[in-house]
Amino acid sequence: MLQQRLIEALGTDAVKTAPEDLAVYAFDAYSQGVMPAAVVLPASTREVAAAVKIANDCGEPVIPRGAGTGLCGGAIPARGGVIFSFARMNRVLEVDARNRRARVQPGLINLDLSKHVAKAGMFYAPDPSSQKVSTIGGNIGTNAGGPHCLSYGTTVNHVLELEIVDENGDVILTSLDDIGYDLTGVLVGSEGTLGIVTSAWVRLLRQPETVRVWLAAFDDVHAASAAVTGIIGAGIIPTALEMMDQVMLPAIEAAFHAGYPTDAAAVLLIESAGFEDEMNLHESEISRVVKEHHATTWRAAKSEAERDALWAGRKGALGATGRIAPNYYIQDVVVPRTKLPQALQAVADACEPQGIIAGNVFHAGDGNLHPLLMYDRGDPKQVAAVIEAGNQILGAAVDLGGTISGEHGIGYEKRDTLRRIFSTDDLATMSRVREVFDPKRRLNPEKIFPAGIGCAEVQ
Numbered sequence: 295m296l297q298q299r300l301i302e303a304l305g306t307d308a309v310k311t312a313p314e315d316l317a318v319y320a321f322d323a324y325s326q327g328v329m330p331a332a333v334v335l336p337a338s339t340r341e342v343a344a345a346v347k348i349a350n351d352c353g354e355p356v357i358p359r360g361a362g363t364g365l366c367g368g369a370i371p372a373r374g375g376v377i378f379s380f381a382r383m384n385r386v387l388e389v390d391a392r393n394r395r396a397r398v399q400p401g402l403i404n405l406d407l408s409k410h411v412a413k414a415g416m417f418y419a420p421d422p423s424s425q426k427v428s429t430i431g432g433n434i435g436t437n438a439g440g441p442h443c444l445s446y447g448t449t450v451n452h453v454l455e456l457e458i459v460d461e462n463g464d465v466i467l468t469s470l471d472d473i474g475y476d477l478t479g480v481l482v483g484s485e486g487t488l489g490i491v492t493s494a495w496v497r498l499l500r501q502p503e504t505v506r507v508w509l510a511a512f513d514d515v516h517a518a519s520a521a522v523t524g525i526i527g528a529g530i531i532p533t534a535l536e537m538m539d540q541v542m543l544p545a546i547e548a549a550f551h552a553g554y555p556t557d558a559a560a561v562l563l564i565e566s567a568g569f570e571d572e573m574n575l576h577e578s579e580i581s582r583v584v585k586e587h588h589a590t591t592w593r594a595a596k597s598e599a600e601r602d603a604l605w606a607g608r609k610g611a612l613g614a615t616g617r618i619a620p621n622y623y624i625q626d627v628v629v630p631r632t633k634l635p636q637a638l639q640a641v642a643d644a645c646e647p648q649g650i651i652a653g654n655v656f657h658a659g660d661g662n663l664h665p666l667l668m669y670d671r672g673d674p675k676q677v678a679a680v681i682e683a684g685n686q687i688l689g690a691a692v693d694l695g696g697t698i699s700g701e702h703g704i705g706y707e708k709r710d711t712l713r714r715i716f717s718t719d720d721l722a723t724m725s726r727v728r729e730v731f732d733p734k735r736r737l738n739p740e741k742i743f744p745a746g747i748g749c750a751e752v753q
């Protein structure tokens with residue numbers, strides 16, 4: 295009945311029902327859910343609305359999905375339902391260069407937007423390392439960050455207006471310029487639980503006059519962490535300030551030939567962008583700070599090609615883990631920047647006793663750690679050890695005054711962990727917001743909120 299009605303409304307090509315097709319959508323980059331009842335690939339907002347109404351009539355939940363690169367199970371079907379894939383709604387609809395903004399469809403790949411507007415001298419700032427594949431819809435769902443969000447801000451700072459389809463299949467428009475509550479801000483980062491984004495006006499930035507990228511290497515990870523605090527403390531906010539440690543450097547270098555020193559304990563990749571004079575100032579200040587912290591190498595990229603190579607290594611780092619172990623489990627925690635040394639120690643303390651190799655590649659300037667715990671999925675003991683170590687790392691981040699997610703979201707994976715940060719009253723308040731948008735829990739159920747929390751409203 296469900297499948298037949300969806301096919302009648304959207305056409306055979308736009309509805310997947312074969313078990314082998316459905317199986318693909320049971321997974322995302324984090325994990326496996328259950329099989330969906332159907333997958334739809336709508337081509338317009340009207341088709342999204344029609345399919346939501348049919349799913350409602352048939353009592354099936356709906357789960358929006360971008361590229362499935364989410365790392366917390368946000369796009370997996372937790373209890374069946376209809377997956378909405380936006381692979382056919384992947385275009386730039388309009389560029390308003392005078393007002394530096396663009397209207398895009400949710401399935402547009404992040405990097406494709408910057409490529410599209412590059413000739414006009416503009417770019418889209420949020421740049422998750424997954425930007426070659428992840429979509430604007432998914433980025434809005436998770437409020438994605440990225441290396442350059444240190445100075446530009448995360449996705450929420452770049453979304454101006456949204457068109458969404460709500461739980462009833464009605465189309466709603468929100469705008470940052472509206473008076474009253476900032477519903478656009480509420481929707482960004484809501485992981486598909488408040489509405490399905492069908493188009494968005496996003497902010498474009500003008501390409502900077504000058505971009506400089508520097509590499510600083512250290513023979514001690516604590517010195518590298520102290521240099522991070524020192525740079526920001528000196529009043530400089532680079533556009534990006536990333537750290538890679540000794541576990542990751544040889545693997546990344548072997549995979550990308552980025553030009554990283556493989557014998558360093560830690561490398562900082564630092565980028566500043568702006569006017570030439572200001573960049574000269576940044577260069578001398580940052581150089582002073584890293585040398586004060588005993589950097590063993592300090593160099594500037596001399597060409598665009600060298601700059602791109604340095605970034606290719608950093609952005610491809612997760613793929614390089616395949617040289618260390620068959621699988622990796624990535625955590626996403628935030629600590630106050632000054633607590634980076636303690637946080638890195640906590641990662642080592644959680645992993646070393648269990649024999650787990652942990653690499654670190656992360657947004658140091660934001661205090662946003664991404665420990666990569668290497669393991670073999672085929673060995674149940676290693677799986678259990680990695681989950682245990684991951685939980686310890688979450689606990690350590692909270693104890694250090696930080697939090698349990700920087701940018702990957704809560705999704706299915708971290709919903710129970712939310713209790714470490716919020717009281718039952720806090721969660722009930724957030725749940726009441728959800729209640730307004732989705733009283734029947736049709737939209738991406740079993741995500742974000744802990745299961746079975748005391749308050750009956752929080753499911």
Ligand SMILES: Cc1cc2nc3c(=O)[nH]c(=O)nc-3n(C[C@H](O)[C@H](O)[C@H](O)COP(=O)(O)OP(=O)(O)OC[C@H]3O[C@@H](n4cnc5c(N)ncnc54)[C@H](O)[C@@H]3O)c2cc1C
Nearest residue numbers: 360361362363364368423424429431432433435439486491
């Ligand atoms: C190698 C790698 C590197 C990564 N680097 C980063 C990084 O630097 N920064 C970062 O923030 N993340 C990073 N991620 C995580 C991931 O790429 C981001 O969370 C990204 O925003 C997910 O986009 P997606 O298109 O894959 O969405 P999906 O994974 O498909 O979905 C993510 C969430 O958004 C919801 N959603 C999708 N489309 C819509 C829509 N149209 N309307 C409403 N909700 C929707 C889904 O229901 C789900 O809850 C990385 C992941 C990988 C695998």
